[in-house]
Amino acid sequence: MKTDVTLKIAGAAGQGIQTIGDLLSEVCHQSGLFIFSVDDFESRVRGGHNFNLLRISDKELAAPGNRLDILVCINENAYDLHKEELRSGGIAIVNAEKPGTRNKTRFEIPLKKLAEEAGNKITANTVAAGAVLAILGTPFTLLADVLKNRFAAKGEKIATLNVAAAKKGFDAAKDLSRNTGFTWEAKKSHNIVLSGAQAAALGALAADCRFFPFYPMSPATGVISNVIPYTEKLCVVVEQAEDEIAAVMMAIGASFAGVRAMTATSGGGFCLMTEGLGLAAMTETPLVIVNAQRPGPATGLPTRTGQADLLFSIHASQDEFPRFVFAPGTPVETYETMKRAFHLAEKYQVPAIVLLDQFLANSRVTEKNSLTVAPDIERFYEQNNSGNDDTPYLRYALAQDGVSPQRLPCSGPGLVRVTGNEHDPEGHISENAANKIAMTQKRAAKLPAMIKEMDPPLLVNPTARVLLVGWGSTRGNILEAVERLGDQSMEIGAVLFKDLWPMDRKAIGKVLDNKQLIMVEQNESSQLGRLLAQEAGIVSFDTILKYDGRPFFPDYIVQKAKELVK
Amino acid sequence: MKTDVTLKIAGAAGQGIQTIGDLLSEVCHQSGLFIFSVDDFESRVRGGHNFNLLRISDKELAAPGNRLDILVCINENAYDLHKEELRSGGIAIVNAEKPGTRNKTRFEIPLKKLAEEAGNKITANTVAAGAVLAILGTPFTLLADVLKNRFAAKGEKIATLNVAAAKKGFDAAKDLSRNTGFTWEAKKSHNIVLSGAQAAALGALAADCRFFPFYPMSPATGVISNVIPYTEKLCVVVEQAEDEIAAVMMAIGASFAGVRAMTATSGGGFCLMTEGLGLAAMTETPLVIVNAQRPGPATGLPTRTGQADLLFSIHASQDEFPRFVFAPGTPVETYETMKRAFHLAEKYQVPAIVLLDQFLANSRVTEKNSLTVAPDIERFYEQNNSGNDDTPYLRYALAQDGVSPQRLPCSGPGLVRVTGNEHDPEGHISENAANKIAMTQKRAAKLPAMIKEMDPPLLVNPTARVLLVGWGSTRGNILEAVERLGDQSMEIGAVLFKDLWPMDRKAIGKVLDNKQLIMVEQNESSQLGRLLAQEAGIVSFDTILKYDGRPFFPDYIVQKAKELVK
Amino acid sequence: MITSKEFNCNYENKWCPGCGNFQILAAMKNAFAQQQIPPEKLTLISGIGQAGKTPHFLKCNMFHGLHGRALPLATGTKIANNDLTVVVNCGDGDCYGEGGNHFLAAIRRNIDMTLLVHNNQIYGLTKGQASPTSSLGMVTKLQNSGTPSSQFSALVIALAAGAGFVARGLSAESGHLTELIVKAMNYKGFALVDILQPCVSFNKINTLSWYKERAYKLADTDHDPRDLAKAFNLAQEWEKSLPLGVLYEAAGTPFHERVPNLKANALASHNYDSKLLTDVLLQNL
């Protein structure tokens, strides 16, 4: 049996909610347990209401939990807001001025006072972590080791102080300890805890991306900030642009010069990049853009989650051109997707868009560590060893497969000529009608090979009559829902897309044909459903849609699916 | 029987090609004839190769001609480029240094020399017009009257000079006169000659649009430049913005203040406006954008024609929201569409996008004059006569039909609060989940009524087994193709869309079901076909696609359709 | 008699305790009260950022727009209805970063409005990246080896672009700031008040005391705000001294007097005139 505990730590922004969550996560990770940790916060810096939702298990987790075993309330408001979410048998730890109520469902603990007793009130969060772990039945030494490690850099005094604070909390709650069923012991695990944003940064770096021009925007900033720790050891440059237009243009400029580059943005910023996207396409300059979706339109809910940019990403920029659109479902998948995005963008000389969202970008999840760096990397540039007036280098030679030989400027005798106007093979402006047809067809000719590069969707019980269909970050939620429905003897399968565009319409049509399809998406119009209708001739589908800016939970999908299955 | 003549006047930019075309058009119009006049020019100011393609008939024309009766070559190059397009019996008038060849197929005429003889070499173009009209059998007085009228403002001397020049050309070609079958006589007609750009400007003005912020971009600039002549008599303001972002933001700002405003742009500029588009949607501020499409991607072919922004226009900007997308097919339809766009954008508080293209914007066409100005205009603003702390005015009240009462700022006690963040009914930022759902549904709730506002596509022989399906400016070409196919006993119908989005999927599905559909579009991927697949469950269709930057001709459609009909 | 309290609104303020924005807000309310403009006659337009949220925190008509785009939005509003009193709140990133091009254009149009830039030399709402006004070399989480762009000197650039009213305030000098806002609003044309504003959460360099140590009031000097050359010099002061007050003021022709159709009456004030439209549009076709 799987042991499975869900905690929520709630309070105001600036109260260090995330610190507590991180500490708990770290202890669990060191004990070989799996976590799924989600942050929920407002678009403000201090105050308001925040929480960290932490699920812990001894088996791999695909989704966050929602019924709470432990609710940690840094203020009373948090208790009022979340007490209904406690499952029966759950307990709330509530910060108080002085020791108070103390029963199986509510435990008032004076965090600040205990911290002061330990030596400094700033360790109140560590006190809370100690209390929680006591309740979870964790041996104190595990926490102590994590704290020593964590504060090692800040000197022994700080470390000791925190251990003392943790002990205060731990002792205060010791007698509330319950058997969670976990085996608590320090274990070297082959797992990693990553967020999607972190994974995207790592994947890009592993793909030899060296230049990250960007403009800050939630939730994309996290991708870039996760590059920062590596700028000392790796020769990469992060540059904050004056706006998103500049960011995408810088990436294109760098790519033209042969350096892999990417930018990351969200909705409004992606809008501003769409002209550049078309330039990359027309000049056939490789380009990778991470669009970390957030609920809109316009500024919308800047710190919340949503999946409503699929069709925009596929159709963005005037006229038509081949592009890749990916939407990984987990951090590890994000890492792999980023590597592929760079590889494929360069191989086909097209833009690649990687869709993330706040839920995937910010959630920290334990997964098997399958991360690798390739021993060597394939680059798609031709030697620049020829070219003169009579036989110039033809940047846009009419290659049958659409992929003309690409060279680097100033790397040899061939002049590299690139323009966003329609151009002849040499790269000069051409208004000729036949040339326009030839060039349009050349660009479009890449599609068949691009389609072959697409991984098919993940199929779970594909023979079931009813299929839940999703894409991107809802993956884990759907997987768990299918499992639970199965436990309730409902034969339901799933089709989970990670590679979205271009689409192998025939293969996908076969999978979806003659099924009851239930689209599970975080948007209002079922964008994937509409896309499948267009591409694979799906005529009708049901939907489970959520567009309140909050992530799905498996429970919700299970419940809605039951209502829908005919 | 219909008489039908096609001319091409060709030369370099700066040689006054269009002046000749305009003169001929004017004479024809004054004689009650119908014209269809298309300009073809490069993206440069002088030199290069340009032409004007002029079709004349005594019946209404839906499309340009392509087999030439008369080819006027201002330089020898023009002759080489176009001589193959002459139909048998056609004649080329070629500018020469001195009188030369003169037979039924080629007539060399020294335009400059004759102009000098008439008094000034700058009238060379008038000489050419005279020659052409002589060949067409037009009585000289008709031309003389047009010239007098045209040059009246410049003084009698100039007028007389031009009449003399015209006479030179006329006399030189008189004996080549042929019977075209036209009845030449000055007639007061109830027709008008308009270009799409001109019609768009007139329509906007008739809709009481008072503010035109814009940034120059072909072929959208024409819409704005056609507003300029009215700025003296009407109290409207045209303002060149620093970029397209500013242009769309200015339009939104003005609309917020209750003044109808629009902007016009093309591809790359539209990209830059997409963020503003979303802002208009989120704040529910009425907005009209003309996207005069041109072939891309990126800078593409700036002065050429194409129809490849349909899906981009429908999906532009992050997340989802209702919007109108229209694509009128003729100048008069453009006028009406602009009026409706303003009306509907304001009625539903949504953005409306009107798609034009270079072909529609720049072609001048004779149509029945059905242009009207409404005796009164419906505005959709509520009186601002209430609102205080206890019962504030609710800009975003949760109206059942999605349309909340809109008021003007500073027009009364109610405070008008508008934000691009997700907001509560009062217009304040709200991150509440239930509110987000309610507001998303409120916005989406407008769709059913919006769909009812959509005109169904124009149906021609809808019972035929094979239907040509098109949208926007290809309308006339398809209509004529259907007519000609009918003449050849091929029962083919047409479905021609002008109102594209939102779509009445059921009604349209009914029309298209069980037919062989042939999509006729100026793009490479059949965007309307894909949209119909998505919306109306159309699974397969054939295509006649053209994406060389040049317009369709009926001939081409006829020929391709014959190949496709099974 | 309108008092500054009349502008209080009960929507929850979302700034950090101790933020300089609170004093800017107070100064705005005082300035509006001094001019006896009631909330319902006030139109505030803003960008996105902490500064951009300002209009939510007082009573007014408002359009909280897009990051970087407050000025063209306000320009459209003002062109449509010149009778409106338009005040714009922007952040430094908002106005001088994303919105840099519009800043130049608004000055060149001399559009009659007041721009208040909450200049905290940092991106506040997005949690502490460098802004254009951050000093060269400033280290932040994302600029870990120091900001590599030299500082954007808003006042110098404004003067260079031809601005007719250029002032600097300090949030903590709320009374002085109130005066500046009143002067700016009374100026006929585009008026810039760049307001130094400590961000207690993210800017640990340019703190209130950093500003206070350097700030001095031009009113206490013999500066003549008509002296452009002197204004250029003052605007270039930074590391050692920070002049507060009106650096430059000169009469100019505002936008609505440059455009014939805006001179007499506001665009919004005209009635729909079917006859005129018919005559002008359809008669000569």
Added chain:
Amino acid sequence: MITSKEFNCNYENKWCPGCGNFQILAAMKNAFAQQQIPPEKLTLISGIGQAGKTPHFLKCNMFHGLHGRALPLATGTKIANNDLTVVVNCGDGDCYGEGGNHFLAAIRRNIDMTLLVHNNQIYGLTKGQASPTSSLGMVTKLQNSGTPSSQFSALVIALAAGAGFVARGLSAESGHLTELIVKAMNYKGFALVDILQPCVSFNKINTLSWYKERAYKLADTDHDPRDLAKAFNLAQEWEKSLPLGVLYEAAGTPFHERVPNLKANALASHNYDSKLLTDVLLQNL
């Protein structure tokens, strides 16, 4: 020995006969020849407009980008490979209108490249609308009641933004212009050469003779290009006199010396290092 002829290319030129651009093109070729940079070692990056077409009309590596966006494109190229010689051609609308924000940012980065602005005070390619450098009140087809924005003084703004090399040329002074281009290219950092360029098709006011009547060479005066205050004054001259030459030149730290990872070698020059990446990225997870 590389001569200017070596840069000739047989792609058809598309400018109007008599356009000032021809002389700019000639000066560019001469400048490249003087520095003995062969076509294959030259990277030209441009915006969209008549000026933007320049790279097509000579032999070079080139990226003809988007309207207004040449500078960030060039910035990316230069950051990727600092060994490239990057010269940027823009129109006045391109650079100071659509691209205004990038102009400010490129100066503030002091990115090491040369910007040549073909300043014809008009939108040429789109057939004659006012540009930011058109004078206030200038009448065009679309500005039928006169341009309502005051003129963008590129040189003043560049100085205000902190540019280290600010020069003005005149297309017709091709020899002088050649010198300026050479100096600009030799400057270590961002160098602006604003080039007055008659547009014979659309600008009937600022014609060649208009420029010639006003232009004078700074080299003939005692101007010291290290004098910023003087440079500001010179940059403000316009209606009556137009100084040509280097208005201001001061050494500064170029972008690639401000960013640690750009100091030593070009980003493009490193090899993929699987071991290093594994160690740095995967070891500490």
